[in-house]
Every structure is written in C-alpha cells, then in structure tokens.
Amino acid sequence: MNPIFKAALFMTGAIASFSAMAVAGREVSFxxxxxxxxxxRSVVGVVIVCSVxxxxxxxRQIRTDALHIHGIRNLAHFTGQNLWFYAVTVIPLAQVFALEFTSPIWVILLxxxxxxxxxxxxRAVAAILGFIGILIVARPGMAGLNPGIVMAGVSAIFFALTNIFTKRLTRTQSITCILFYLTVMQLVFGVAMAGYDGDIAMxxxxxxPWxxxxxxxxxxAHFCITTALSIAPATVVVPIDFIRLxxxxxxxxxxxxxxxxIWVFVGAAIIFAGNYFNIYTETRKNVS
Structure with missing residues (x-):
C-alpha cells in the first residue's frame, strides 16, 4: 500500500477518535x-494496555529508570485533558479544536x-501566526473571554508540555512503557482528584458505553497519529489532521x-499556516 494513502487511513482513524471522544465527553458531562x-477513562486504558x-x-519493556519524567508528563496530560473535557461542555466543539491546534506553537516556545x-x-514566524490565530478564534474584544475559551487555550499549553516530555521519553522508553505509565499514573491521579470529597459518582x-x-x-487516536507520522512526513500528516476542524x-x-x-475557521487556518510553515522549513533543512 502507498505510504501516503496508508498514513491517510490512520489519520482518518485519529480524526474519528478525537471527534468521538469530544462527543462522548459532552454526553457524560451531565x-x-x-x-x-x-x-x-484511565480504568479502560489500563485494561487495554495491560491486555496488549x-x-x-x-x-519486559516497562522500565522504572525515568519515573520522574513519566510523572511530569502524565501530570501535564491529566491537567490538559481535564481542561479539554471541561471546554467541550461549554463552548462550540469547533472552537475547542481550533484552540487545540495551538499546541505546536507552545512547543516551539517551551x-x-x-x-x-x-x-x-x-519558529518565530510560526509562533506569531499562531497567536494571531488565537486572537481571531477567541476574539476577546467581541464577546469577552469566557471560561471555556480560557480552559481550551490553557489545555493546549499542557498538551504541549506533554509532547515535549514525550519526546524526551521516546529517546529511551518504548511506546508500551509510555502508555503503561500514562494509564496507571492517570488512574491514580483520577482516584485522588475524583475522590477527594469522598464521593465518586459511578x-x-x-x-x-460513553x-x-x-x-x-x-x-x-494517539496510536493512529504516531503510526501515521512513522510512515509519512509531517508535511503530509499535519494537513490531514486539520480536517478535524x-x-x-x-x-x-x-x-x-x-x-x-467562519472566524473560527479563519483563525484556525492562520494557526495551521504557522505550524505548516515551521514543519516545511524544518523538513527542508533536514533534507539539505
């Protein structure tokens, strides 16, 4: 199978997965x-990862030599995902996804x-375009910054931290090891935060089902994106991911x-342009 077509199929799975997660998160929020x-979510994840x-x-790939990095990564992801789930319940889903696309911009800055x-x-040009896109999507002077927009924007920062520490972990840790600590640690975080008041809704x-x-x-979703990036250039994968919006x-x-x-699409397109310009420039530099 053509690698580009194969990557497109995996990205289709990622788009469907992210969309399903957003809808499911809204459906259970009541x-x-x-x-x-x-x-x-972590309970389900632990069962799946351990079974696989x-x-x-x-x-044997599950190691203990980088537990502190796993801890920082998973705390960042847990925080970002909580903010993201909150955002999908209070602002339009397209606005959440548009602001989520700023995560690579925060990676550049951090x-x-x-x-x-x-x-x-x-990277500087990409960051500038990204912030212009944020202003267009959020339009703080038009209707004010409501909590949903703020939470969606902040979640992108924590997702960026997650990606940065994931990059550090992939230098020495396997995917199985990363996913194992992802689900187990976030299960512990979930129990602690959901049960702090002594009342966990079952x-x-x-x-x-949700x-x-x-x-x-x-x-x-993360498996599909990781696989797509492993078989096709980011310059191919990133534009497909933009179809999520x-x-x-x-x-x-x-x-x-x-x-x-329409302004959500305009802002998201500018954010995408900044991300794509950076990826394209980095790719050309590595080839040369």
Missing part, C-alpha cells in the same frame, strides 16, 4: 465531572527551556445545533 471522566502488553509479550532547542526564524447503563468509548478513542464543526451543527463560525 452525570460525571471531569475528574471522574478521567478516572474511568500481555498478548504481545512486551511487559522547547528552548525544556529541551535546549533554539527558536529559529521559521457510571450507569447510560454513561458506561466512558468505554472515551477510553478506547483516546488510546486509538470542519468534521467537528459539522458534528456540532448536526448534533448540538452549534452555529458554524
């Missing part, structure tokens, strides 16, 4: 708070501090009567 959603590790015989990487001219017959979907979709906008319109805001 009964569970974000900490409880993350708790039960047992079936494939990759238990990498010099955490990875020792330099900010090149291309899923019922109505919310349980929670299983969230757990499966979360793991599948019109897809979720249509879903929001059909399922929740959300209006399609």
């Amino acid at each position: 009964a569970l708070d974000t900490f409880e959603i993350m708790l039960f 590790a047992a079936f494939t015989g990759t238990w 990498s010099p501090l955490l990875l020792g990487e330099k900010i090149t001219a291309a 899923p019922d017959s109505q919310t349980l 929670l299983v979907l969230i757990g499966c979709a979360g793991l599948l 019109p897809v979720i906008a249509v879903i929001g319109m059909l399922a929740y009567n959300e209006a399609v805001d």
Whole structure:
C-alpha cells in the first residue's frame, strides 16, 4: 500500500477518535465531572494496555529508570485533558479544536527551556501566526473571554508540555512503557482528584458505553497519529489532521445545533499556516 494513502487511513482513524471522544465527553458531562471522566477513562486504558502488553509479550519493556519524567508528563496530560473535557461542555466543539491546534506553537516556545532547542526564524514566524490565530478564534474584544475559551487555550499549553516530555521519553522508553505509565499514573491521579470529597459518582447503563468509548478513542487516536507520522512526513500528516476542524464543526451543527463560525475557521487556518510553515522549513533543512 502507498505510504501516503496508508498514513491517510490512520489519520482518518485519529480524526474519528478525537471527534468521538469530544462527543462522548459532552454526553457524560451531565452525570460525571471531569475528574471522574478521567478516572474511568484511565480504568479502560489500563485494561487495554495491560491486555496488549500481555498478548504481545512486551511487559519486559516497562522500565522504572525515568519515573520522574513519566510523572511530569502524565501530570501535564491529566491537567490538559481535564481542561479539554471541561471546554467541550461549554463552548462550540469547533472552537475547542481550533484552540487545540495551538499546541505546536507552545512547543516551539517551551522547547528552548525544556529541551535546549533554539527558536529559529521559521519558529518565530510560526509562533506569531499562531497567536494571531488565537486572537481571531477567541476574539476577546467581541464577546469577552469566557471560561471555556480560557480552559481550551490553557489545555493546549499542557498538551504541549506533554509532547515535549514525550519526546524526551521516546529517546529511551518504548511506546508500551509510555502508555503503561500514562494509564496507571492517570488512574491514580483520577482516584485522588475524583475522590477527594469522598464521593465518586459511578457510571450507569447510560454513561458506561460513553466512558468505554472515551477510553478506547483516546488510546486509538494517539496510536493512529504516531503510526501515521512513522510512515509519512509531517508535511503530509499535519494537513490531514486539520480536517478535524470542519468534521467537528459539522458534528456540532448536526448534533448540538452549534452555529458554524467562519472566524473560527479563519483563525484556525492562520494557526495551521504557522505550524505548516515551521514543519516545511524544518523538513527542508533536514533534507539539505
């Protein structure tokens, strides 16, 4: 199979998974708070990861030499995912996804501090375009910054931290090891945060299928993106990922009567242009 076509198929799976997770998160929000959603998502994740590790015989890849990095990564991801689940319940889904696309911009800005990487001219241009896009999507002077927009924007920062520490972990840790600590540590975080008041709402017959979907979709989305990037250049994968925005906008319109805001698309397109310009420049530099 052609690598580009194969990558496109995996990205189709990622788009479907992210969209399903957003819808499922909104559907269970009436009964569970974000900490409880993350708790039960992690339960599903632990079962899946441990089953796959047992079936494939990759238990031996789970190491303990980088637990502190795993802890920082998973705390960042847990925080970002909680904020993201909150955002999908209070603002249009397309707006959440548009602001999520700023995560690579934050990677550019935080990498010099955490990875020792330099900010090149291309990365600076990408960051500037990204912030212009944020202003267009959020339009703080038009309707004010509501909590949903703020939470969606901040979640992108924590997702960027997650990506940075994931990059550090992949130098020495396997995918099985990373996913194992992802699900186990976030299960512990979920129990602690959901149970701090001594009251954890349990899923019922109505919310349980949505929670299983969230757990499966979360793991599948990251697996699909990682696989797509392993078989095709980022310059191919990233534009396909951008299709998430019109897809979720249509879903929001059909399922929740959300209006399609053209300025969300304009801002997201500028954010995408900045990301793509940086990826294209980095690719050309590596080839030369």
